[in-house]
Amino acid sequence: MKSLSSFGIVIVIILIGLSAYVIEDLPAFGDENSPANKYIRIFSMQSDAMGSMLESGVIPIELKNKIYEFGFNEENHYPTLEEGGYEIEWNEENGGWDVLIEEGEIYYNEPIKYYCIRVLGEELAVYRYNWPVRVIEWTEEETATPNAVTSGLADYRGFDTMGEETVILTGAIAVTMLLRRRGRL
């Protein structure tokens, strides 16, 4: 029994340390450019005259292959970076180029921000835009719903909310069966 409780104390201390680490690692509250709200850095590599290629609207082959290596390839159902399948725009706000790609949707097949390529000294850093960026920037145009939370909950993540509602129904039925001992539902 004593060994069990000491084992429990060790587990609790490890969990406290883990949560302290996680809290330290969290971005500041309300930070617009935190990874969870904006983009995640995938990798960075030396830029040998790649900037001029990007300015002319072409992604260099080395960069393309590196992106494919990281799993954003056709095997995993990500859009390919073929010629003509993407557009490159200079984004003044981020200090980098945005790669816009058309996804194969039936409605609203318009280019969506996919990657962001920034210049950091002599290196090029490639970022991947996060889902909230699309919801925040496009919700008014795509769904005519000013409330981004509602459209994100009911439209962009409709399957998730459907499951949540099923959970509520199942929970209600379970509580009814537990509380009511009269043998009828």
Add this chain to the structure above:
Amino acid sequence: MTGGGAIPEKRMAGRDVIIETISRLILPFILLFGFYVMIGTEGTGGGFQGGTILAAGFILYITVFGAKRGREMIPESVNTFFESFGLYLYNGSGLLCIIFSMGAVQFLNYPGIWPVTDLVGVAGSRAWIIAFMVEVGIGLTVMAAFISQYFDLAWKDEEEEMVVRKE
């Protein structure tokens, strides 16, 4: 009202003119606010919050007028119907997309319901289906679930009190 010892029995009889009048006055506004929160896609809230407010309105009625009159107002059959009908509305809106578009669009791709899309456009149809089918479905399920749980607890209490009284 007179002494501390008499309060439990008074509570059993439990009729107060002030509380009944005020709650009868305030109930329509609670329900209206609940519907506003539930359907309004332009303000705050959504289906879950609106359903909770609607349930709170009904629970106020049950608390004030007693479980028996509350049961007359919201019969068990109606409550159970709402509980599953809400989920059916949500899933049905997804199924309607497939049926109307003859399988061209995916499940829960709202512009596939072309009668609505013809009326208000692609973006508008998404807004309308979200507001009047999806959120209403969520709200009805949440409301019915809360009310049924409250009724279960209230009935149990009353049954136990009846047993105590008989003894």
